[in-house]
Amino acid sequence: MKDRDYYLKLKTLERDHFICQKCKLEDKTGIKLEAHHITPLYKGGKDELDNLITLCFDCHHFAPNDKEGFDEYMKEEMEGTLTVLMKSWDKVRKEHPELIKKLNEEKNQRLKQSMLQKASRGNIVSRAPFGYKIENKSLLPAENFKEIEEIFNEFLTPNMNLTQLSKKHNLSVNGLKKILSNFTYLGKIKFDGQIHQGSHQPLISNTLFNHVQNKLKEILRN
Numbered sequence: 442m443k444d445r446d447y448y449l450k451l452k453t454l455e456r457d458h459f460i461c462q463k464c465k466l467e468d469k470t471g472i473k474l475e476a477h478h479i480t481p482l483y484k485g486g487k488d489e490l491d492n493l494i495t496l497c498f499d500c501h502h503f504a505p506n507d508k509e510g511f512d513e514y515m516k517e518e519m520e521g522t523l524t525v526l527m528k529s530w531d532k533v534r535k536e537h538p539e540l541i542k543k544l545n546e547e548k549n550q551r552l553k554q555s556m557l558q559k560a561s562r563g564n565i566v567s568r569a570p571f572g573y574k575i576e577n578k579s580l581l582p583a584e585n586f587k588e589i590e591e592i593f594n595e596f597l598t599p600n601m602n603l604t605q606l607s608k609k610h611n612l613s614v615n616g617l618k619k620i621l622s623n624f625t626y627l628g629k630i631k632f633d634g635q636i637h638q639g640s641h642q643p644l645i646s647n648t649l650f651n652h653v654q655n656k657l658k659e660i661l662r663n
């Protein structure tokens with residue numbers, strides 16, 4: 442019986458092109474539409490396409506339970522709250538596509554922001570970089586966080602090289618290079634192939650980081 446109900450509803454909606462036959466609300470998903478019995482089953486109406494018509498929820502709600510009343514009803518203008526809203530929305534969509542575009546962009550922005558927050562909380566950053574720790578899925582400065590600024594500053598002192606500095610801090614040269622070029626220390630995170638502002642605390646300033654990048658480039662060039 443359920444299957445037949447569903448089949449009949451679908452057939453009715455299809456025949457009526459998914460448009461409420463009273464207020465002309467269109468809903469291709471069919472979610473806001475009903476197949477209404479013109480003569481109700483309890484009054485001897487048949488459960489067949491001829492006795493069915495597509496109405497939206499609002500128009501269905503106010504539809505009279507008899508054929509005569511219903512014919513009269515279909516002639517009147519009727520605008521339910523949902524219908525008015527949907528129609529206004531359709532109008533906005535058609536007349537102001539730029540507004541819809543902006544709304545979609547804002548939605549995407551919010552989505553991106555929430556993914557960034559997740560990434561920053563350590564859901565994507567699986568291991569905390571040197572100087573940070575992961576606590577309650579958040580990236581926090583670790584007990585040794587001051588060592589990061591020291592390393593960056595020491596690297597800039599004249600005659601300091603990667604080998605010397607790595608030995609001083611018990612790091613491998615490669616590990617040190619990774620630290621010196623890790624933008625996580627700027628409060629940023631890599632996500633989706635791009636660098637974004639994260640929500641964790643930076644450990645060094647942009648200026649310090651940039652100076653270090655310049656010296657790194659110089660050293661690696663030679």
Ligand SMILES: [Zn+2]
Nearest residue numbers: 461464497500
């Ligand atoms: Zn309607």
